[in-house]
Amino acid sequence: MALSSPTPKSANSSAASSNNSSASALRNISFWFAVSALICLLLVDIDISTADPWAELSLMTAGALSPSVWSWPTLLSSLANTFAFALQGVTLAAIAGFTLALGYRFTLVRAFCAFIRSIHELFWALLFMQVAGLSSLTGLLAIAIPYAGTLAKIYGELFEEVDSAPANNLPPSNRRPLSHFFYSVLPLAWRSMATYTSYRFECAIRSSAILGFVGLPTLGFHLETALSDGHYSEAAAFFYALLLLIGTLRLWLHKRLLPIYLVAVFYYLPPQATISWQLLVRFVTEDIVPGPLRGQVLLSSETFNNLSQWFNALWQQQIWPGLVNTVLLGQISLVFTGLLALALLPLNSPLFMGHGRFMDHGRFISHSWKRGIGDSILVLLRTLPEYLLAFIGLLILGPSMLPAILALGIHNGAIIGHLLGRYTEEFNLRADASRGITLYFYEVLPRIYRQFLAFLFYRWEVILRETAILGILGIATLGFYIDSAFETFRFDVALLLILVSAALNISVDQFARYLRQRLQLKTVPESL
Amino acid sequence: MNQSTSQPAPLFQFSDQRLQYQGRTVLDNLSLNIARGERVALIGESGAGKSTVLKALREQCPDQVAWCPQQPGLVPILSTFHNIYMGALDSHSLAYNLINLIKPLPGALNIVQPIAKQLGLEQQLFSSTDKLSGGQQQRTSIGRALIQQRPIFIGDEPVANVDEYQGEVLLQLICQGHETVVLALHDIAQALSTCTRIIGLQDGAIVLDALSEELQASDLAGLYGAS
Numbered sequence: 001m002a003l004s005s006p007t008p009k010s011a012n013s014s015a016a017s018s019n020n021s022s023a024s025a026l027r028n029i030s031f032w033f034a035v036s037a038l039i040c041l042l043l044v045d046i047d048i049s050t051a052d053p054w055a056e057l058s059l060m061t062a063g064a065l066s067p068s069v070w071s072w073p074t075l076l077s078s079l080a081n082t083f084a085f086a087l088q089g090v091t092l093a094a095i096a097g098f099t100l101a102l103g104y105r106f107t108l109v110r111a112f113c114a115f116i117r118s119i120h121e122l123f124w125a126l127l128f129m130q131v132a133g134l135s136s137l138t139g140l141l142a143i144a145i146p147y148a149g150t151l152a153k154i155y156g157e158l159f160e161e162v163d164s165a166p167a168n169n170l171p172p173s174n175r176r177p178l179s180h181f182f183y184s185v186l187p188l189a190w191r192s193m194a195t196y197t198s199y200r201f202e203c204a205i206r207s208s209a210i211l212g213f214v215g216l217p218t219l220g221f222h223l224e225t226a227l228s229d230g231h232y233s234e235a236a237a238f239f240y241a242l243l244l245l246i247g248t249l250r251l252w253l254h255k256r257l258l259p260i261y262l263v264a265v266f267y268y269l270p271p272q273a274t275i276s277w278q279l280l281v282r283f284v285t286e287d288i289v290p291g292p293l294r295g296q297v298l299l300s301s302e303t304f305n306n307l308s309q310w311f312n313a314l315w316q317q318q319i320w321p322g323l324v325n326t327v328l329l330g331q332i333s334l335v336f337t338g339l340l341a342l343a344l345l346p347l348n349s350p351l352f353m354g355h356g357r358f359m360d361h362g363r364f365i366s367h368s369w370k371r372g373i374g375d376s377i378l379v380l381l382r383t384l385p386e387y388l389l390a391f392i393g394l395l396i397l398g399p400s401m402l403p404a405i406l407a408l409g410i411h412n413g414a415i416i417g418h419l420l421g422r423y424t425e426e427f428n429l430r431a432d433a434s435r436g437i438t439l440y441f442y443e444v445l446p447r448i449y450r451q452f453l454a455f456l457f458y459r460w461e462v463i464l465r466e467t468a469i470l471g472i473l474g475i476a477t478l479g480f481y482i483d484s485a486f487e488t489f490r491f492d493v494a495l496l497l498i499l500v501s502a503a504l505n506i507s508v509d510q511f512a513r514y515l516r517q518r519l520q521l522k523t524v525p526e527s528l
Numbered sequence: 529m530n531q532s533t534s535q536p537a538p539l540f541q542f543s544d545q546r547l548q549y550q551g552r553t554v555l556d557n558l559s560l561n562i563a564r565g566e567r568v569a570l571i572g573e574s575g576a577g578k579s580t581v582l583k584a585l586r587e588q589c590p591d592q593v594a595w596c597p598q599q600p601g602l603v604p605i606l607s608t609f610h611n612i613y614m615g616a617l618d619s620h621s622l623a624y625n626l627i628n629l630i631k632p633l634p635g636a637l638n639i640v641q642p643i644a645k646q647l648g649l650e651q652q653l654f655s656s657t658d659k660l661s662g663g664q665q666q667r668t669s670i671g672r673a674l675i676q677q678r679p680i681f682i683g684d685e686p687v688a689n690v691d692e693y694q695g696e697v698l699l700q701l702i703c704q705g706h707e708t709v710v711l712a713l714h715d716i717a718q719a720l721s722t723c724t725r726i727i728g729l730q731d732g733a734i735v736l737d738a739l740s741e742e743l744q745a746s747d748l749a750g751l752y753g754a755s
Contacts, residue, residue, distance in 0.1 A: 020652075020654065020655035020656065020659050021607060021654060021655065021656050021659075022604065022605040022656035022658055022659065023605040023606065023607070026605065428599065428601060429601060430595070430597055430601035431583070431586070431595060431597065432595045432615075433601075434614070434617045434618065437622055437626075438617050438622060438625055441625070441626055441629055442603065442606070442610070442614055442617065442625070442629065443603055446603045446604070446605045446606045447604065447605075449605065450605070
């Protein structure tokens with residue numbers, strides 16, 4: 001035994017800085033994230049500003065318990081529209097995303113995909129509305145474009161991940177690279193692609209419903225009207241329709257029936273719009289061009305001065321405050337999401353919701369009614385779009401960042417909690433493992449922590465995109481200024497702000513990728 | 529039938545018992561007594577039913593047994609200190625356990641450090657167990673059993689991943705710390721030198737039960753690959 005054994009204290013402190021502890025890097029990053037969120041929390045307004053939040057809540061509860069359909073044709077047509085936009089959008093996105101993924105090794109293609117997915121579907125909708133109006137084409141493109149960027153990324157990463165042995169075993173030749181791809185790569189990635197695409201379809205239904213908040217004829221349109229007018233029973237009917245649509249997908253959206261549904265949705269809601277070409281040309285060549293540049297001689301010093309004044313004013317009044325609020329709210333929501341995910345994961349874990357007995361291998365019996373109920377709660381929370389949750393939160397709690405934090409945390413926390421719970425199925429615990437809270441902190445938390453951070457960093461970009469969008473509801477993030485710019489027909493300002501929010505999302509995505517690599521976290525998402 | 533009848537009441541007792549593993553009967557009509565103070569080695573080919581017997585033994589007096597499985601089942605990112613301490617979770621309050629998880633407490637260190645020293649793990653005390661070698665992981669697993677200070681040690685190949693010399697030292701350590709020891713072992717020499725009694729299992733039946741001083745290594749060779 002070595003005589004120079006370090007004293008406990010120095011051994012402990014040196015462990016934090018040495019490479020021998022896998023936990024220290026993860027612990028440090030978690031610590032700094034938590035500290036940053038606490039600081040952010042001091043800087044933002046999280047007051048409850050309504051006089052009596054309980055009164056509004058009880059009215060809503062009463063409404064939720066007595067749903068009433070004000071008009072069946074309206075309900076059914078908005079349900080059909082929601083489904084149609086989602087299915088059309090994801091189909092187009094899958095085709096475009098697949099094509100883009102074929103060239104995913106090119107930096108330019110990757111950058112293009114990152115750009116189109118960094119702009120939220122609501123922003124795309126607001127842009128297309130200016131030229132194509134509240135048309136079916138607007139709804140289709142608003143979903144298809146950002147989803148194509150996301151699917152391209154996932155497909156591209158899946159292609160890179162597949163076992164390279166089959167491709168290497170083909171006779172070497174570069175004459176038919178696509179044929180090689182279809183025979184040796186695509187079949188291996190197909191199953192994961194299908195799983196992920198069907199998950200994105202569920203997301204697309206949420207997106208489609210939310211498009212109603214900016215005027216498209218989906219469930220969100222009627223939800224917003226009913227909620228704003230305080231007709232909570234009517235709102236409840238639309239709300240349940242949305243839950244039912246998402247909740248029963250598995251029962252009726254079979255692979256074989258897909259062609260029939262596709263024909264049906266394109267027949268029911270053909271993507272069309274009456275586009276005035278004059279308007280389109282004006283929009284592209286004038287409306288979105290920064291004001292000081294319109295009809296001016298470029299490269300003149302006067303134009304340049306005007307432009308820089310225009311930009312400076314925008315920066316001080318809108319871009320900077322919007323950026324700061326988006327980042328603050330995003331950071332708080334991210335950490336809150338993480339905490340909720342860790343708190344919720346036992347609901348979907350056989351270790352906590354099982355029969356309480358170990359099997360021979362130390363594995364738990366994975367099916368139990370307790371876990372069934374627990375996971376249903378998570379799936380329900382996950383099904384609620386964060387935009388809708390935030391809207392309801394604002395009605396109850398009044399305008400502050402609190403409803404947004406709660407909405408983002410609940411939705412995203414439930415998603416991550418669900419996945420982490422499922423992850424615990426794989427654990428081979430010893431027969432003498434502890435129980436309850438001790439089991440959670442000593443066995444489960446350390447084992448899932450790496451995966452947890454990987455999931456959370458994946459979600460970071462999504463949370464930030466949503467944070468920006470919640471501005472449309474009146475929280476002073478970038479979306480608030482973008483929405484105001486659209487309302488006052490200052491499309492040049494709107495476009496600039498949209499580009500700023502895109503740049504922010506891309507930077508955060510890059511930073512999260514860097515962190516994942518540095519902490520050696522798993523880089524391929526399962527279903528996020 | 530039971531040679532060591534010096535002790536009055538047996539600690540473990542099976543008479544004509546049927547033992548199952550994942551719903552399949554592995555041992556039929558098992559009759560076996562193990563008395564306090566015995567050091568028993570179970571030997572036999574894999575699949576002979578050793579693990580099933582060990583599991584049944586654990587279930588007979590769960591509160592007195594320190595268990596050491598074949599797969600250490602350590603928590604990868606936690607340190608050696610924490611993984612050893614985990615054996616003592618039940619004898620401390622939840623609050624104490626949680627604080628100790630964030631920052632090792634002096635009391636816990638005082639218990640764990642001597643054990644780590646005995647096991648030659650003091651240099652690795654604050655290393656994550658995923659950075660340890662297979663042998664170090666197995667020693668950590670033994671540490672988790674030692675810290676429980678139970679009268680009975682039951683181990684399934686507890687020294688399979690360390691070299692012969694170290695294995696000998698570790699087995700001595702285990703025997704010193706526990707009144708009664710039951711081990712599944714595949715190393716015949718180790719079984720003979722460590723244990724006082726050898727039980728040979730073959731095809732779900734006890735084919736040999738004798739004191740080790742009465743046995744030669746050649747008597748046991750038949751238990752492995754005799755067919």
